[in-house]
Amino acid sequence: EVQLVESGGGLVKPGGSLRLSCAASGFTFGTYSMHWVRQAPGKGLEWVSSISSSSISIYYTDSVKGRFTISRDNAESSLFLQMNSLRAEDTALYFCVRDYDGNAFDIWGHGTMVTVSS
């Protein structure tokens, strides 16, 4: 079964850090670009970051540039998001997403919740 399972979310104080992980299974992870998409409580979807299959191309939404770092380990079929200098507005459910066809997000994890609050 094709599956993405996120972990690493939790409650953190403003200015703190968290590292999200996403374990992929059921497909050849190393051949797909991957993304992080977040959704604040009661709000819409917001794309956060993407990384190509070989990690050559990496992109971020403006609001997280310089604070978040996306990475992957193809040998371990894992995707990561290092989040530093966290702000209240980063509070959201973070989804790990597979890119099927150039930004066609066909497989989504269940998400991991990040809450930034003092």
Add this chain to the structure above:
Amino acid sequence: QSVLTQPPSASGTPGQRVTISCSGSSSNIATNYVYWYQQFPGTAPKLLIYRNYQRPSGVPDRFSGSKSGTSASLAISGLRSEDGADYYCASWDDSLSGVLFGGGTKVTVL
């Protein structure tokens, strides 16, 4: 500012056709593919349409996508009660070098 604009809500009775618009600009919809996602409360989104009008396997042909210039549309024909959900459009934006999502449209089946 690069944004994709969707109406916040749409509704219809069972069997009707409902259309959701997604308005963008020259840096996104006009020059890149449009994607549509369906999301039920408490669940992850599901890919409904890719490359403007293509349907992934398993998506009913009641769902159709189209694009013209800087706008795109998702049509749901033969509306069913189980179609009540939030729908999002998305497209790559060349100016931002990132993916843009529309604000989402809540479809209510009356």
